[in-house]
Amino acid sequence: MSLRSRVALGLVVPVAIVVSYALWSANAASPYFPPLDVILTRFRELWLFDLVASDVLPSLKNLGLGLLLAVIAGIPCGAILGRIRWMGEMFGPLLDFWRSVPPIMLIPPLVLILGIEDSAKVTIIAVGSFFPVCVATADGMRQADPTLVDAARAMRLGPLKTMVDIYLRAGSPAILGGIQIGLQAAFVLMVASEMLAAYRGIGYLTMQAQVTFDSVTMWAGTLLLALLGFTANAVFVAIRNRVLSWHTGMRVSRASS
Amino acid sequence: MSEATSTLLWRPTGGVKLRQVGLAAAGFVVWLGLWQWMTTTGPMADTDGLPTASQTLSSTLELAGSSQLWSSLGTTLWLVAIALAFAVVAGIAAGVAMGFSPVVSALLDPISQVLRPIPAVVWLPLLLMVLGPAPELGIAMGFLGGVWAVLVQAQVGVRDIDPVILETSRAMCLPRRLTLSTIVLPSAVPYFATGIRISAAFILMLVIGAGILGGAPGLGQLILVAQQTGDPARVFGLVLWSGLLGLTFNSILTAGEALLRQHRGGR
Numbered sequence: 001m002s003l004r005s006r007v008a009l010g011l012v013v014p015v016a017i018v019v020s021y022a023l024w025s026a027n028a029a030s031p032y033f034p035p036l037d038v039i040l041t042r043f044r045e046l047w048l049f050d051l052v053a054s055d056v057l058p059s060l061k062n063l064g065l066g067l068l069l070a071v072i073a074g075i076p077c078g079a080i081l082g083r084i085r086w087m088g089e090m091f092g093p094l095l096d097f098w099r100s101v102p103p104i105m106l107i108p109p110l111v112l113i114l115g116i117e118d119s120a121k122v123t124i125i126a127v128g129s130f131f132p133v134c135v136a137t138a139d140g141m142r143q144a145d146p147t148l149v150d151a152a153r154a155m156r157l158g159p160l161k162t163m164v165d166i167y168l169r170a171g172s173p174a175i176l177g178g179i180q181i182g183l184q185a186a187f188v189l190m191v192a193s194e195m196l197a198a199y200r201g202i203g204y205l206t207m208q209a210q211v212t213f214d215s216v217t218m219w220a221g222t223l224l225l226a227l228l229g230f231t232a233n234a235v236f237v238a239i240r241n242r243v244l245s246w247h248t249g250m251r252v253s254r255a256s257s
Numbered sequence: 258m259s260e261a262t263s264t265l266l267w268r269p270t271g272g273v274k275l276r277q278v279g280l281a282a283a284g285f286v287v288w289l290g291l292w293q294w295m296t297t298t299g300p301m302a303d304t305d306g307l308p309t310a311s312q313t314l315s316s317t318l319e320l321a322g323s324s325q326l327w328s329s330l331g332t333t334l335w336l337v338a339i340a341l342a343f344a345v346v347a348g349i350a351a352g353v354a355m356g357f358s359p360v361v362s363a364l365l366d367p368i369s370q371v372l373r374p375i376p377a378v379v380w381l382p383l384l385l386m387v388l389g390p391a392p393e394l395g396i397a398m399g400f401l402g403g404v405w406a407v408l409v410q411a412q413v414g415v416r417d418i419d420p421v422i423l424e425t426s427r428a429m430c431l432p433r434r435l436t437l438s439t440i441v442l443p444s445a446v447p448y449f450a451t452g453i454r455i456s457a458a459f460i461l462m463l464v465i466g467a468g469i470l471g472g473a474p475g476l477g478q479l480i481l482v483a484q485q486t487g488d489p490a491r492v493f494g495l496v497l498w499s500g501l502l503g504l505t506f507n508s509i510l511t512a513g514e515a516l517l518r519q520h521r522g523g524r
Contacts, residue, residue, distance in 0.1 A: 001359050001360075001363060005363070006363045009360065009363035009364045010363055010364070010366065010367035010368075011367075012364055013364060013365065013367075013368045014367070014368055014371075032386055032387055086280060089276075089277050089280040089281065090280045090281065090283055090284040090287070091284045092281070092284075093281040093284055093285070094281075094284040094285055094288055096504065097285075097500050097501075097504055098500060100500050100501075100502075100503030100504040100506075100507060101496055101499050101500040101503060102461065102462035102465045102466065102499060102503060103462065104378075104462065104465065104466040104469050104470070104477075105465060105469070105477075105480065105495075105496055105499045106496070107469065108469065108480050108481065108483070108484035108492050108496075109306075109484075109489070109492045109493055109496055111484065112305075112306030112307075112484060112487070112489050112492060113304060113305070113306040113307045113489075114306075184376060187376050188376045188378045188466075191376070191378050191379060192378050192466065192469075192470055195378075195381065195382070195470050196469065196470055206382045207381075207382050207470075209382070210382040210383075210385055210386050213386075215386060218382050218383065218386060219383070221382070222379060222380065222382060222383050225379040226375045226379050229374060229375040229376050229379055230371060230374050230375050233374035234374070
């Protein structure tokens with residue numbers, strides 16, 4: 001199939017959805033489904049760029065800070081659990097247990113202890129995204145090539161250098177996969193914690209609009225959240241591919257040789 | 258959505274040994290001991306909203322005897338089952354069609370690429386407005402979060418079929434319907450199983466999430482009420498129950514998937 005027909009076919013469904021929604025909402029006058037142009041106008045009024053500094057940037061800062069803390073804590077913890085056998089056997093099951101708690105379930109207890117300030121949000125995000133990073137790192141330790149490990153030992157590489165150059169490097173695809181899941185968890189927790197208990201933020205405004213039956217603002221907020229969710233993932237995938245280009249390159253050269 | 262979302266870290270090799278069970282138990286004891294010390298004499302004593310480990314454990318046991326917990330767990334699992342059924346049917350139908358036909362793939366792949374990375378929680382206010390705090394809210398959220406894993410795995414499963422087999426079936430003039438039912442679907446079954454396992458974990462999370470954020474019935478609603486009435490021991494007890502539920506749920510699904518793969522020649 002040519003590229004042109006692929007693009008044409010790919011546009012069919014989105015265009016059909018947008019056109020049918022526009023036609024239907026223009027006539028139906030349903031309070032839940034306002035016309036498209038009204039939603040877009042509200043989107044521009046709210047998010048370009050009136051509330052960006054007060055409600056969007058603080059949320060994103062919490063997201064970035066929380067995820068950063070999770071990565072800083074998760075990689076060493078995962079490395080310890082993955083490399084030191086008795087530690088892994090002792091705390092692996094505990095970690096499995098905590099990882100099985102749905103992340104959103106962590107919000108009510110942490111809100112009770114920490115309240116609804118920004119620091120509480122950062123903690124919630126950090127705790128929820130810690131588990132995927134830690135588990136992926138522990139798992140990634142198993143990816144190290146035994147020959148390289150032996151070589152490192154023969155060359156008397158120090159433990160720290162062996163860790164960084166052999167284990168973490170071999171585990172980096174797994175670790176980045178874990179950070180990607182962590183980012184998804186962090187985004188969910190950012191939005192959910194704002195929906196549940198906050199005084200500002202996109203999640204808060206969108207949920208507040210829903211409660212007060214302001215469907216136009218609700219739609220505009222949903223649109224922004226969807227855009228942010230998509231963009232966050234796309235940016236991460238781009239960074240990951242760049243960081244891992246050595247790994248992909250190695251796999252390709254291996255496959256072709 | 259990688260593998261790491263629901264497989265377990267703890268994978269004892271060569272049978273479970275006493276040493277491993279002992280160490281695992283010791284891990285839990287260390288955690289509870291540390292918690293108890295922190296909240297009674299340690300630096301976090303008398304923190305508002307933070308129960309001690311013993312308070313939490315007694316509330317966890319107390320919950321085991323309450324019919325409210327069991328009926329909430331039942332509701333949650335029932336909603337998960339319905340959402341999973343929808344996600345599996347829709348995901349497999351769309352995924353197989355996309356893997357099988359380049360036209361369907363060109364038609365649906367772009368929109369799936371755009372919608373898949375968007376966390377389902379984003380749609381909650383919209384669904385809450387339309388559906389209200391009803392069981393349907395949990396089902397819809399679960400479906401939106403879970404359908405993608407099945408779809409992607411079904412797509413990959415169909416594309417991974419040995420092309421020689423497909424060409425043989427074409428050479429023997431097997432009708433498309435028969436090719437689908439005797440070759441494509443059976444060989445993609447292990448992929449469906451993986452998709453269902455990953456999807457079910459997402460759905461459980463979102464059904465509970467719909468309860469916490471939107472008041473849909475089930476475990477999530479129970480913890481929301483406990484939080485609003487300010488009962489920390491009960492909130493923490495429910496968190497422990499949700500961990501237990503998630504762990505059991507994932508273990509059963511992982512075991513089921515392994516069994517199916519083994520049965521089908523260990524692919």
